[in-house]
Amino acid sequence: MVGTDSRTRPVTSLALGAHVTVFSHTDRKKQDALRMGAHEVVVSSRPEEMAAKANSLDFILDTVSAAHDVTAYLELLRRDGHLVLVGFPARPLEVAPLSLLSRRASFSGSGTGGLPETQAMLDFCGEHGIVSDIELIPIQGINEAFTRLEKGDVKYRFVIDLKSLG
Secondary structure (H helix, E strand, O other): OEEEEHHHOOOOOHHHOOOEEEEEOOHHHHHHHHHOOOOEEEEOOOHHHHHHOOOOEEEEEEOOOOOOOHHHHHOOEEEEEEEEEOOOOOOOOOOOHHHHHOOOOEEEEOOOOOHHHHHHHHHHHHHHOOOOOEEEEEHHHHHHHHHHHHHOOOOOEEEEEHHHHO
């Protein structure tokens, strides 16, 4: 999960000049996040770290695909802030209306884009040297990958090696 603050209203990427805050449940990914360009990392399981970010972010990109407390993140938004969900939790998420209403916040979602949007994103990443840490797996390992996802045994993202299809 990534948040940005008003130093760059409301952009979503370090490449666009945002002050980027990464949220992680543990500090296991902290050094990787900083290496990739994040300005700071907040451990979301530490109430004091979450409280320190209250009412400070303009935008949160929620990439979490597991059940989680969305209201805790809405509390981090400033007035007129936005939280966009791109993760795909299996269960519905609960949202406390007061967290939206009291700060005029918006909560929306976005699925994956089509080919033009994907190409535009890849072009942008290429132009700005944005890369991702992934674990490349063969298609034959897809069932093991799903098992590992359920156990939370994935550091970042699985990517299926299309060469393994043949």
